[in-house]
Amino acid sequence: MEEDWARVTFRFCPQCGTKLQWGFKFCPSCGEKIPGAAVASGLEDTSASPNISPSKVDKALKDSSGCHGSTEGDNVECTTSSPKQNPVKRGVKKAATVEFTSPRSGRGKARLFQPVEEGGKAEGPTMDISSPGSSPNSKSLFKAKKAKHTAALEPLENGMEMTDMTGRKWTLVQLLSQSMTELMYQVVQKGSKTTSSESSYILKMGAKDGRIFNEQNFLQRAAKPVSVDKWIKQHNMDLLGIPSCVGFGFHSDSYRFLIFSTIGQSLPSVMQDNKLLPEKTVLHLTCRLLDVLHYIHSNEYVHGDVTAENVYIQTGHPTQVYLVGYSHAFRYCPSGRHVEYSEGRRALPEGPLDFISLDAHKGVAPSRRSDLQSLGYCMLHWHTGVLPWSALADPDKVATLKQRYMGDVPALLSHCLGRKRDSSGFRSYLTAVAALQYTEQPDYSELKAKLSAALSQLGGYLDEPLVF
Template structure:
C-alpha cells in the first residue's frame, strides 16, 4: 500500500494519533467490539457508552449485517497496515500507543515520514492525508477523520442532545386507582382534559370516607420518558412548601401561585404521574380565539405571575413556557392565580453560576412558539429575561387579541424573525398590535425594560412590579379584588 502524508513536523504526532484511533475503531466495528476511546476526540469511554460525553459524537459499534457477514466469511481477510507495518502490530497489543511507539512512527527529526517515501516540502497550514488508488478502502474511508473538521453552528446543533420522543399516553378508566411512592392511593374521579402529551384527572385520596364526586387534587399523567420528569424534579427542588412559606413570610405576601407536589409515582410501568392541588381552570379555557381581556384583568394576572417568576428565579430556575394554558384561576378564590406547567423548566443558575449563552445547546423553538423568547427559539438555555419577555408577549396578546406573528406559528423560524425585528422597536410592536388605539402605558414601559435586558442580567423585579401595580391602582383596583375576565 502506498500512503504518504503532507504534514508539518509539529503536527505529526497528532496525525498518527488520529490514524491510530481510526484503525482501532474500524477493527472494533468489524468484530462488534465496544470502543474504549472516542475516534473523534480521543476521550476515554466506558464500554456501554453510545455517545461521547466530551464531544457528543455518536459512537460506532456494529457494522450492518451485510458487512459483518462478509467480514466473518472471509477467513483470510487482511488487516489494514501502513508501509511501516508496526502500526497494525500495535493494534494487537495495548489500547493506547506509548510515546516511544509514536516516536518510532514520527522519526527522530523533521525529515522522517510515515511511509518512508521522500518528504514533501513542509506546509504548516496543511493537515492533509493523500491516499493512492492502491490504498485500502478501510483507510480511505477513515481519512476524513484526519482532516481538519471545523465545528460550525450547524454541526453543533446536530451534536446537541436530542430528546427522546415520548409516545402519547392512553386514558385510564375513571374509578381506577394509582399508588404514589409514599404508598398513598388515589382514585381517578373525573377526566378533566387531554392533549397529545398529558392527561389531567380530578382525583381524591382513597379513604373509608371517600365516596363523593368532589376532588381537591388533580393528577397529571404523561409518558414515563416524557418531560413530566423534568417538572417533578423542579417541584421537588424549588417548590418545597417550607421554602415557599418562608419566602411569603419574608416578602410579607399572603399568596404565591406556585403549586406544590403532593405526590408522584409510576403507573403500569409506562406512565409517570404527579399529584397537584386543584388550582381551578386554565385561563385559556375562558378565552376564545382573538378574545381580549380588560386592562385591569391583565395587570392583575401579570402582577401575580411576576411574583411567582421572582421566586423561581431566586431558586435557580426559569419557567420557559408561559402562556394561558399554564395559568390557572381558582374561582372559589378568584383573586388567586397559579403558574403551572413546569415541563420545560430550566436550571439557568446551578450552584449560583449562570449558564453561558450558547445557541443550539437545547432543542430550538421549545415551548409555545407564539410566546417563547428569541433565546428559546435559537436553542439557547432560557434565562430570566426569557420568562419576562414571554410574559410581555402574553400581556400584549391578552390586550390586543393577537400578536404580529400569531398567524405564522406553523413556521417557528418566521416567528423568531418577527420577534427579533421588534426586540429594539417596542413602539413599532405596539403600533402593529393596536394600530391607533391606546395601549396601557405601564405595559409599554414593562416591554421596554425587559427587551433591553442582557442574557445574564438580574432584572429589577421591584421596579417591574411597582410599575404594573401602580397602573392597577390608578384604575381603582387591587390584587385582592376578584379577577374579572369579562371584557
C-alpha cells in the same frame, strides 16, 4: 473504540435523564442537544461510572415522605463549572437527584458567569439580543431541530386505583385533559367519603423518563412547601401561585404520575367566550405571575413555557393565580453560576411559536429574560388578540420579527394596540425586558411597581377579584 461503541445500545440525556438510542442528536423529551464529546470520552467507563439514570434517581426518591423529597437530595449537583469533567460521568456526586444544567458539546469550552445583584449589570462578556452577532439569521438559528415526538399515552379507565410512593391509594374519577405526552385526571384519595371538588386532587401522568421527570425534580428541589411558605412570609404575601405537589408514583413501569391539590381552571377555560381581557385584568395577572417567576428565578430555575394554558385561576377565589406546567423547567444557574450564552444548543420548542422567547428561536438555553419575554407576548395577546407574527408559520420569519420589535417597543405597541392608544403598564414592562442582557437579573420589584401604578390609574387593585 468503534467496536466498543457498537455494543452500546443506548445512553442517557445529561439534561433530563431520558434513555437515548445511538444516533440521537437531540433528546426527544427535553429537546436538549446531545453533546458529541460524550461518544468519545464516555465509552471506556460506561460500565463503571454511574450514568444519569432515572432509575437511580427513583431509588433515592423512595426515601421521601412526599413529592417534595428530603433536603438531603439538594446536596447533589450536576454542575457545568468544571470543563475538565468527563461529559458522561458528570452530573453525579451521590447518585441521588438529577440537576438540570446545560450539557456542553466538547471539553474545556464551557464558561459560566457569576449572577449579578438585583438590578445590576452582569460582569464579563454578555450577549445583547439586538447585537449583530446574535441576529436570528445567523447559522446557528437554522441548526435548531424540532424534538422528536414520543408515543401518545393511552387513557386509563375511571375507577382505577393508583398507589403513590408512600402507599396512599388514589382513585381516578374523570379524565380532564389529554395530549400526546400527558394525561390529567381528577382523583380522590381512597377512603374519602366524598368526591366533591373540595376533596379532589389532580393526577398528572406522563412517560416515566419524559418531561414529567423534569417537573418532579423541579418540585422536589425548588418548590418544597416549606420553602414556598418561607418566601411568602419574607415578602409579606398572601399567596405564591405555585401548585402544591402532595405525592408521586409509578404505573406499569412505564408511567410516572404526580398528585396536586386542585387549583381551579386554566385561563382559557375561565375566559370561555371572552377572547380578550381588559387591560386591568392583564396587568393584575402579570403582577401575580411576576411574583411566581421571581421565586423560581431566585431558586436557580426558569419556567420555560409561560403560556395561557399554564395559568390557572382558583375556583371561587379569583385573586389566586397559579403558574403550572414545570415540565420545561431549566436550571439556568447551577451552584450560583449562570450558564453561558450559546446558540444552536437546544431544539426549537414544540407547539405555537407566538409566545416562545427570542433565545428559544436561536437554540439558546432559557434564562430569566426568556420567561419575561414570553410573559410580555402573552400580555399583548391576552389584551389585543394579535401579535405581529401570529399569521406566520416559518420560525425564522417569526424570529426576525421578534428581533425587530424587541428593538422598537413603540412600534410593537402601535401594531397591537393601535396608533391612538397607549398603555404605560405595557410600555414600561416591555421596554425594561427588551433591555435585559442574557445573564442579567431583572428588577422584579421595579417591574411590579410600575405595573401596579398603571393598574391603580385604571382604578384596579391587586387585592380585588380578577374581572373576566
